[in-house]
Amino acid sequence: MRGAKALLNFPAEVVVASSSMQKFKPTLRSKKSTDLDSSSSFSTTTTGTSQSESESGTTEEFSLNLGHTLWTIDYTQIQLLNSAIIMVEQSEEEKRIEAEQIEKLYEFGERLNEAKDKSQNASDYQGIIEATMTSIKTKQLAAQLIPRFFKFFPDFSSQAVDVHLDLIEEGDTHVRVHAIRGLPLFCKDTPEYLPKIVDILVQLLAAEEFLERDAVHKAIMSLLRQDVKASLSALFKHIGSVDEPSTDEFIREKVLSFIRDKVFPLKSELLKPQEQMERHITDLIKKSxxxxxxAEFRMFVDFLKSLSLFxxxxxxxxxxxxxxxxxxxxxxDAQFNVSDTDHIDRLISCLYVALPFFLRNASSSKFLRYLNKHIIPVFDELPEERKLDLLKALAEISPYTTPQDSRQILPSVVQLLQKYMARRKTGEEMNFTYVECLLYAFHHLAHKAPNATNSLCGxxxxxxxxSDRLGEDFSENYKDFTERLRNVEELTRATMKKLTxxxxxxxxxxxxxxSNEAKDxxxxxxxxxxxxxRTCNNILTMTKPLHSKTPSFIGDKSVNLSWKEAVKPSVSSTSTTAGGKRPAAANGSSSMGKKGRGAGGMQNQHVNRASEDISHGGRGGGRGRGMARGRGRGWGGRGRGYW
Known part of the structure; x- marks a missing residue:
């Protein structure tokens, strides 16, 4: 009774402090005795008890003489003490067994390390697998050894993977972390396992504990460095497509976040060979x-344009x-439905996403044709909050049009201008931001196809x-157009006075x-x-040259749209085209670039409210970019909210 001897060497209160005796709080009676020897003695006595005690009416007590103090402990407390001694002895036995198991595992690992033909040591590998059924520390070590020697024992592959996955589901965090760290080793020399291992790690991206989640991230990155093509393919499978939709939205979001935060920033390191891997990830993104x-669309496009491929x-x-x-x-390519606000949102947003590429001479023809054929004809039926968005997009895309596209869309723009530029003060609404957008688009389109305005504006x-059509009489068109211009200018000047x-x-x-709140x-x-x-100034700047029979159309950066940040004036001047005789750039190469959408909406409402007393209208120019509702397209049957 090694444990008992150890306990009996200390006074009772010391025994109580033992970790095995936390619930043991004995009541000790001590008697000072000057007659006792300095040596200790041990005796048993029987004392009477109350009626509430045991049927015998008595209970045994043990007297322990320690020095000059007599300690008395009742029998129940001795039983608890004995139980504690047994627990200590069992704990020591478990530690001994665990130490032997760990030692045996190290022996298995050392023999496998030293063996030239490791396949001859199948019993050692089998022993490692069986060790996963023992203690926590043994499982941690086994989680490292199983994948390390996995490739040498194909006959045990199924069993080894199964027990390793069991370790990943262990209750102990450290066992799980060791098991997760070992997963990439299964694929190092057996690449056929890589898709399965990626799938397992993807499911573990939802881990709550940081230590475990960090191990998952590092394991996936390890696989990407082993085989970037196969790993990317396995990851993107969980994002889904129309043909193969993702079945778990939560996991899909985790994968997208991982790709955005971990993969994209390391593209130069991971995507090698560069051209081949950039093409591969582009194809994966296009499918997704x-x-x-x-938001996901913009994230992917931003990544694509960061590749050397684009x-x-x-x-x-x-x-x-x-x-x-x-x-x-x-x-x-879809037929437009004016009630499909999601499609309108996508169209407008995609126009802005495409703008930087139009600046680099990519064609905007398909967008312009769609606007001209499907959107502008039903402009009045569009939701009010989308009208301004659309006109802003039209204004910003207009510098990047070809002469042919400009000629085709100009009639629609002039028609809208005539609608929003009142001919007289007859109570018609005057939306200043609408007029700014349309005048800006008109100038840039007419700059590319100047003689198209002969029949439209006289x-x-x-x-x-x-196409000059000079033999025809369009004088009424000229009279109507310039009268509208004069009325707009009068209203604009009056509004500027109010704003000033x-x-x-x-x-x-x-x-x-x-207060700071009031100041803000x-x-x-x-x-x-x-x-x-700024809106009013832009309108006056753009209406001024249009009174001439041979006006100069603005096709440069001299006008900066009111909702955009101011740009520094360019040293070179590509000024205006007089009479259409100056050649225009084929696709707006000398035109302004996009500087950002800006807020727009609230300011537009402000300028229109300032003019209400003058124009008897102007209820505001919309609210800028609206947030989306559901995806009307229902791609893949999910109807995921687009904006």
């Missing part, structure tokens, strides 16, 4: 884009391919082409404001007023 949300020096065919991807997302521009007065009032209010509110109002003034 059949069923994505708006970089600044990319072949024009690559730009065509990338714009084709965006056109597919915009669903430009101008007399000579290019020497039959409002700016002075804002300055006074700012000086008197006490006034600051916002001042910003809105500033944008309103």
């Amino acid at each position: 884009l059949e069923d994505v949300t708006g 970089g600044e020096k990319a072949h024009p065919e690559r730009m065509k391919e990338l714009v084709g991807i965006i056109e597919g997302q915009a669903d430009l 101008y007399e521009i000579v290019t020497g082409q039959p 007065q409002g700016m002075a009032e804002h300055s006074k209010a700012m000086a008197a404001a006490k 509110s006034i600051k916002t109002q001042k910003q809105n007023t500033t944008t309103g003034l």
Whole structure:
């Protein structure tokens, strides 16, 4: 009784402090005795008890004489003490067995390491597998050894994988982490297991504990470095497509986050050989884009344009391919349904995504044709909050059009201009931001096809082409158009006066404001007023040259749209085209680039409210980019919310 001897060497209160005796709180009676020897003695006595005690009415007590103090412990406490002693002895026995098991595992591993023909040591590998049924520490070690020697024992492959997966489901975190870290080793020399291992790790991306989740991330990255092509294919399978939709939305989100945060930033390291792997991941992304949300789409396009395949020096065919991807997302081959707000959202957003590529001479023809054929004819039926978005997109795309496309869409733009530029003060609404967008688009389109305005606006521009139509009388068109211009200018100047007065009032209010909240509110109002003034200034700048019979159309960067950040003026001047005789760039190569959408909506409402007393209208110019509702396209049958 080695444990008992150890316990009996200490006073009772020390025994109670033992970890095995935390619940044992004996009541000890001590008697000082000067008559006792300094040596200890041990005796048993019987004492009477109350009626509530055992039927015998007595209980045994043990007296333990330690030094000059007599300690008395009742029999029940001795029983608890004995139980604690047994527990200690059992714990020591378990530790001894565990130590032997670990030692045996090390022996298995050492023999396998030293063996030249490891297949001859099948019993050692079998022993490692069987060790997974023992203690926690043994399982941790087995989780490292099983995958290390996996390739040498194909006959045990199924059993080895199964027991390793059992370790991944263990209750102990450290066992799970060791098992996860070992997963990539299964594929190192047996690549046929890689898709299965990736699938397992993907399911583990949802792990709650950081240590475990970090092990999963590192394991997947290890597999990507082993075989990037197969690993990417296995990962993207969980994102899904129309043909193979993802069955678990939660896991799909985890995979997307992993790809965005871990894979994309290391593209230069992982995508080797570069051209081959960039093409492979592009194909995977194109397939996944059949069923994505708006945010996912923008994420993927941003990544694609960061690849050398679509970089600044990319072949024009690559730009065509990338714009084709965006056109597919915009669903430009579908019949337009004016009640499908999701399609409108996608169309507008895709226009903005495509703008940088139009700047690099990619064709915008398909977008413009779709706008001209399907959208502008039903413009009045569009939701109010989408009208401004669409006109802003039309304005920003207009510098990147071909002469042929410009000629085709100009009639539709002029028709909208006539609608929103009132001929007289007859109570018709005057939406200043609508007019700014349409005038901007008109100038850039007419810059590419100037003589198309002869029949539309009554101008007399000579290019020497039959399309000049100079022998026809369009004087009424000219009279109507210029009358509308004059009315717009009058309303705009009056609105500018109101806005300028409002700016002075804002300055006074700012000086008197006490709280930060009040100051922030006034600051916002001042910003809105500033944008309103920019809108009005732009309108006056663009209407001024249009009174001439041979106007100069603005086709450069001299006008900066009110909702965009100001750009520094260019040193070179590509100014305007007079009479259409200056050759235009084939696809807007000298036109302004996109600087960002800006907020727009609130400022537009501000300038329109300022003009209400003048125009008897102007209820506001919309609210800028709206957030989406559901995906009307229902790609893949999921109907995932697009925006």
